[in-house]
Amino acid sequence: xxxxxxxxxxxxxxxxxxxMVAASYIQVIAAGDLNADARNVRTLYREYGTFRGPIVxxxxxxxxxxxxxxxxxxxxxxxxxxxxxxxxxxxxxxxxRTAIEQTENDLLSGTADSxxxxxxxxxxxxxxxxxASVELTLDTEVQQAAASALGxxxxxxxxLDPRTGEVLAMVTSPTYDPSTLAGHNSSVVNENYQALLAxxxxxxVNRAIAGDLYPPGSTFKLIVAAAALDSxxxxxxxxxxxxxxxxxxxxxxxxxxxxxxxxxxERQTLADSLAMSxxxxxxxxxxxxxxxxxxxxxxxxxxxxxxSIPLAVTPSVLPDDPDEAQTAMSSIGQFDxxxxxxxxxxxxxxxxxxxxxxTPYLVDSVRDANLRLVEESEPTELxxxxxxxxxxxxxxxxxxxxxxxxxxxxxxxxxxxxxxxxTAETGTGERPHTWFVGFAPADDPVVAVAVLVENxxxxxxxxxxxxxxxPIARTVMEAAxxxxxxx
Amino acid sequence: xxxVADVTVRTGRRxxxGLLGLAVAVAVLARGxxxYHADFLELDELALYAAAWCGTALVxxxxxxxxxxxxxxxxxxxxxxxxxxxxxxxxxIDFAYANRGRDTDFGQVQEVWTLxxxxxxxxxxxLLRDYRLLRRFTYTAGVLGLIGLLLPLVPGLGKEINGAKxxxxxxxxxxxxxEFAKIAFVVFFAGFLVTNRDTLALAGPKVLGMRFPRxxxxxxxxxxxxxxxxxxxxxxxxxxxxxxxxxFVAMLYVATERLSWVLVGLGMFGFGxxxxxxxxxxxxxxxxxxxxxxxxxxxxxxTSEQLVRGLFGMANGGLFGTGLGExxxxxxxxxxxxxxxxxxxxELGLTGLMAILTLYVIIVQRAMRTAIGxxxxxxxxxxxGLGFAIALQVFIVVGGxxxxxxxxxxxxxxxxxxxxxxxxxxxxIGLLLRLSDQARRPEEVAA
Numbered sequence: 043x044x045x046x047x048x049x050x051x052x053x054x055x056x057x058x059x060x061x062m063v064a065a066s067y068i069q070v071i072a073a074g075d076l077n078a079d080a081r082n083v084r085t086l087y088r089e090y091g092t093f094r095g096p097i098v099x100x101x102x103x104x105x106x107x108x109x110x111x112x113x114x115x116x117x118x119x120x121x122x123x124x125x126x127x128x129x130x131x132x133x134x135x136x137x138x139r140t141a142i143e144q145t146e147n148d149l150l151s152g153t154a155d156s157x158x159x160x161x162x163x164x165x166x167x168x169x170x171x172x173x174a175s176v177e178l179t180l181d182t183e184v185q186q187a188a189a190s191a192l193g194x195x196x197x198x199x200x201x202l203d204p205r206t207g208e209v210l211a212m213v214t215s216p217t218y219d220p221s222t223l224a225g226h227n228s229s230v231v232n233e234n235y236q237a238l239l240a241x242x243x244x245x246x247v248n249r250a251i252a253g254d255l256y257p258p259g260s261t262f263k264l265i266v267a268a269a270a271l272d273s274x275x276x277x278x279x280x281x282x283x284x285x286x287x288x289x290x291x292x293x294x295x296x297x298x299x300x301x302x303x304x305x306x307x308e309r310q311t312l313a314d315s316l317a318m319s320x321x322x323x324x325x326x327x328x329x330x331x332x333x334x335x336x337x338x339x340x341x342x343x344x345x346x347x348x349x350s351i352p353l354a355v356t357p358s359v360l361p362d363d364p365d366e367a368q369t370a371m372s373s374i375g376q377f378d379x380x381x382x383x384x385x386x387x388x389x390x391x392x393x394x395x396x397x398x399x400x401t402p403y404l405v406d407s408v409r410d411a412n413l414r415l416v417e418e419s420e421p422t423e424l425x426x427x428x429x430x431x432x433x434x435x436x437x438x439x440x441x442x443x444x445x446x447x448x449x450x451x452x453x454x455x456x457x458x459x460x461x462x463x464x465t466a467e468t469g470t471g472e473r474p475h476t477w478f479v480g481f482a483p484a485d486d487p488v489v490a491v492a493v494l495v496e497n498x499x500x501x502x503x504x505x506x507x508x509x510x511x512x513p514i515a516r517t518v519m520e521a522a523x524x525x526x527x528x529x
Numbered sequence: 530x531x532x533v534a535d536v537t538v539r540t541g542r543r544x545x546x547g548l549l550g551l552a553v554a555v556a557v558l559a560r561g562x563x564x565y566h567a568d569f570l571e572l573d574e575l576a577l578y579a580a581a582w583c584g585t586a587l588v589x590x591x592x593x594x595x596x597x598x599x600x601x602x603x604x605x606x607x608x609x610x611x612x613x614x615x616x617x618x619x620x621x622i623d624f625a626y627a628n629r630g631r632d633t634d635f636g637q638v639q640e641v642w643t644l645x646x647x648x649x650x651x652x653x654x655x656l657l658r659d660y661r662l663l664r665r666f667t668y669t670a671g672v673l674g675l676i677g678l679l680l681p682l683v684p685g686l687g688k689e690i691n692g693a694k695x696x697x698x699x700x701x702x703x704x705x706x707x708e709f710a711k712i713a714f715v716v717f718f719a720g721f722l723v724t725n726r727d728t729l730a731l732a733g734p735k736v737l738g739m740r741f742p743r744x745x746x747x748x749x750x751x752x753x754x755x756x757x758x759x760x761x762x763x764x765x766x767x768x769x770x771x772x773x774x775x776x777f778v779a780m781l782y783v784a785t786e787r788l789s790w791v792l793v794g795l796g797m798f799g800f801g802x803x804x805x806x807x808x809x810x811x812x813x814x815x816x817x818x819x820x821x822x823x824x825x826x827x828x829x830x831x832t833s834e835q836l837v838r839g840l841f842g843m844a845n846g847g848l849f850g851t852g853l854g855e856x857x858x859x860x861x862x863x864x865x866x867x868x869x870x871x872x873x874x875x876e877l878g879l880t881g882l883m884a885i886l887t888l889y890v891i892i893v894q895r896a897m898r899t900a901i902g903x904x905x906x907x908x909x910x911x912x913x914g915l916g917f918a919i920a921l922q923v924f925i926v927v928g929g930x931x932x933x934x935x936x937x938x939x940x941x942x943x944x945x946x947x948x949x950x951x952x953x954x955x956x957x958i959g960l961l962l963r964l965s966d967q968a969r970r971p972e973e974v975a976a
Contacts, residue, residue, distance in 0.1 A: 043783055043784065043786065043900075043906060043909045043910070044901050044909075045786065046782050046783040046786050047783055047897055047900045047901050047909065047913050048897075048901070049782075050779055050782070050783060050897065050913060050917060051893075051894060051897040053779075054890070054893050054894070054897070054916075054917065054920040055890065057920060057921070057924040058886055058889065058890050058920070058923075058924070060924075060928070060933055061886055061923075061924060061927045061928060061931060061933065062883060062886055064928070064931035064932065064933045065843070065874060065879055065882050065883070065886075065927075065931055066879055067931075068840055068843045068844060068874075068931055068932075069843050069844060069846055069847055069848065069874060069878065069879040069882070070847065070848060070879060072840075072844065073843075073844040073845075073847050074844075075844075076840055076841055076843075076844030076845075077841075077844050077845060079823075079841065081828065081837070081841075082841040082844075082845075083860060084841050084842065084845050084857050084860055085845075087857055087860075088845070088857070113628075113629070
């Protein structure tokens, strides 16, 4: 009977080998999938159980993890929650993460590959695992100025440093307080979240980069002007600027804002057309240049790009192959032109930075728990949409807009401001969206800004970009110039 | 003559003492780590625990020296190491439950069961001086085994836990009589097979070049098959059923040396399992929960939730584990008993789990070695049967947790919380000690 006993031992070995293979499969090969499974609360608990790094603005933590005495160990805490919500996002046990809390999660939670050495040294020294801190490019002063200037109006403000692409301010309104979603009582969090969802004005939507896209209106004329300069036009080139422009293949005509006349003799220079935001001349100019030329210029300024700053930015869009009449409308930022406020800020920034458009970014640097620098953002060029000469010429034209044109409300005492207003028809019978894009100081810009106020906001009477958006932009630019001087 | 003095037999008792020291070190260190991570470490108490372990190990060692001096020296240390790891893990789970406001004392209860189990094993080697005595009780054992198996079906006594009716309620405690029935059956099978092996080994018809047994000799196999099927259907436990049937087929093979028995047996069991899965919805539910554990509908219906949570736990442990006290084994229902393997996999990692499985392999291989060294057919069958019983039980439990086979309600020997399993498995160790003592004892000393 010895031979079958030996064989039985081999069977036993085979059985155990099977178990070992199965355990290896679960604990090594399938472990990644199992750990990432949404039903795996363990991952959640572990993540919440460790110290999550803070989010820092101007050296101050605006989001941090406070030790608490419950099963999650730490409570995510938001100082000035509503002010920074668009950038920070929330961190919720029920609804997960958004914005920086999501995109930089690996770093904040301490699991990123770049933190490997930190983890290793913590392991050796016996310190507990702590996440890295993420410093944003936001400037407290500029962000606050933008938020208070926008007030309760629905809309968005984006301010960029045109020299680097740093996002100095990103404000969306209405906003929300991430604290209300970061609690550890899931029924309360659930209630708060549902309440935010139920609000018609969508406080959870980041209008600056990822809300509904907006028709850019007359601010789009900057693109057409840039395309014209590229095609041999200059500021003094006279354009055909009738009171009413016949739209080809259509019985419709296009007039100017308020039925005004651009010029007595139907001729107007490019610079004057931009300054007073003449519709007929730019519509005609767009048709003359051809939609391909205009669209190519827009693409160079970032239209259609899938940016992540690292928050995902909705690509701005242009109509595909419009006919002549549609080209005319598209050339004044109507028809199917759509843009995010960030896109319009990038237009201003590209012009401001001598025609070189820097890639916008929101994360300045990442430091581990021992304050060792882990990552630091380097400014990168996204594209060069204009030559330096063309950019200078367009800047001069934009200065004229603010000094004597539609954007006078953006003037800052002692500082030359370049800008462009926009009053975009929504096509729904509601009041137009009002825009202002610009930068300052015109000769050596430190800030490029785009302001959007949905449907003109709370202002009574007739609303235009010059009346509603320009003063907000001025406040933001003033704050940025002051901050630049101070630093 | 003077030359006789040269015949010294290595009893292995010194090696055993050294290995016992290692096992005690594992047990005490594990306990210390658990207490440390629970912020509960008190050195006096740990010293007391260490002293208790040392004392216990020493008593076992001396008892074996006295009553079974030639017993296998590896068995007890391996078992004690497993037992120590199990105790630490169960204590750790007590702490985890306490953190969530659930007051349990599984750890302390299990310590008592461990001591009782050890006492039982020592009683076996003290009272059973010759394993051959057991052969006289072949049919008594068979009847006892059957009673044990059927007890949970007695109304008022049987108790359903976690879907399986393999429990009885005695004096407010739950017992798994099948754990003891298992031993009785091994004794019965060994006695029965050693008597009838010649008949059963007779050649029958030849099919596909392999000689199969005569149909008229199929009686015993058919009977055990029916019993196993009844257990699976009425007690709703595939584990006990598979264990019982598997032990019988393995012993049948050892007795007859005929592979055809194994094939017939496996075929019958496979057929029965498929049939039960088709005919009975509760069996089918278990199969579905096994095969489609991660499917959304199956998971949300709750039937595979425990299994999947166990998988999550093990995945969380990864290669090296979270460390004792650093994981969340309490997120798996029955983390201290049915799913202790998942708990260990989480906190000790694949590495720890491999070590634990290896300890089982060592125990089983020592049993097989004993079977080979034993001179009598009954003893060979008994040792091989007991060894295989441990192996198959571990395979069924761990296989259930790791999704190799459907999940069952059996417990992991020596690790899982539970008195019946602890007592029964220590009893098996007692028997193996006795068997190995007689197997390794030199003839002249035995005479």
